[in-house]
Structures are given as structure tokens and as C-alpha cells.
Amino acid sequence: MGIMTAMDLQAALIAHLHWKSKLSDFFYGLEDLKAENVADHTSCEFGKWLYSRGLKELAAFPETEMLEQLHKEVHERIRLLVAMSAETRHSPEGRQGLAQFQEKCNQLVALLEEMEQKAKQSV
Numbered sequence: 001m002g003i004m005t006a007m008d009l010q011a012a013l014i015a016h017l018h019w020k021s022k023l024s025d026f027f028y029g030l031e032d033l034k035a036e037n038v039a040d041h042t043s044c045e046f047g048k049w050l051y052s053r054g055l056k057e058l059a060a061f062p063e064t065e066m067l068e069q070l071h072k073e074v075h076e077r078i079r080l081l082v083a084m085s086a087e088t089r090h091s092p093e094g095r096q097g098l099a100q101f102q103e104k105c106n107q108l109v110a111l112l113e114e115m116e117q118k119a120k121q122s123v
Contacts, residue, residue: 006059006119012046013112016074020105023078027098035083041075061115070108077101087101 025031040049046054050068056065081089081097088094 003120005054006116008046008049008054009112009116011121012049012079013109013116015046016105016108016112017043019074019078020102020109023081023101024098025081027094030046032064033082035079036084038079039075040079044075046071058115061118063111067108067111067115070096070104070111074101074104074108077104 022031022033026033032085044049050058050071054066055064058067061067077097077100081094081101082096084094089098
């Protein structure tokens with residue numbers, strides 16, 4: 001573990017912040033997203049890293065299981081939200097779904113930041 005792990009965590013953090021922005025833009029009609037273009041939690045760049053070598057590199061972190069769970073939940077919420085009709089997106093149900101996604105994404109980003117700092121300290 002070390003600087004490369006920290007860089008991988010930082011890249012994941014940036015990618016998920018980008019998705020948070022992208023999904024908000026989608027909800028307000030500024031972005032066009034299709035469910036088939038949304039990767040699942042194992043096939044996004046972070047998921048590929050996580051399931052190829054990341055779990056091994058992060059094995060010393062007690063937060064790894066929570067990271068994996070939050071990452072999966074974030075992707076599930078993205079897929080659900082993108083599959084919503086425009087009418088549902090603009091309803092209270094849609095706004096609640098977006099708020100729930102944003103909260104999960106915030107939790108994931110905070111955890112990634114924490115783990116990134118720990119990885120840097122272990123260098």
C-alpha cells in the first residue's frame with residue numbers, strides 16, 4: 001500500500017464526484033443519460049481496479065467492506081434514477097431519489113478521502 005493506492009482512491013473520488021454532478025445535470029435536463037450507458041459497480045474504472053487488485057491493496061483498512069457496499073449502492077441508485085421517466089424525475093419521488101443518491105455519494109466520497117489520507121500516511 002502507498003502512494004499508488006492513494007492515487008487510485010483519489011481517482012475514484014474524482015470520478016464519483018463527477019457522477020454526482022452529471023446525475024444532477026441529468027435530473028434538470030442538462031445531460032442526457034441512458035441506463036445502458038451506466039456501468040455497474042464491477043465494470044466502472046474503480047470497480048475494475050477494486051476487484052482486480054484494490055481489495056488486496058486495501059485489505060489492511062477496516063473500512064474496505066463499507067467502501068465496497070457504498071460503491072455498489074451508489075451505482076444501484078444511479079441506474080434506478082437514470083431509468084426513471086422524466087415525469088417521475090420531476091416529482092417528489094424523483095427529488096427524494098436524487099437526494100438519497102447524493103447522500104450515498106457524499107458518504108462514499110468522505111470514505112474515499114479518509115482512506116486516501118491513510119494510504120498516504122502509510123508511505
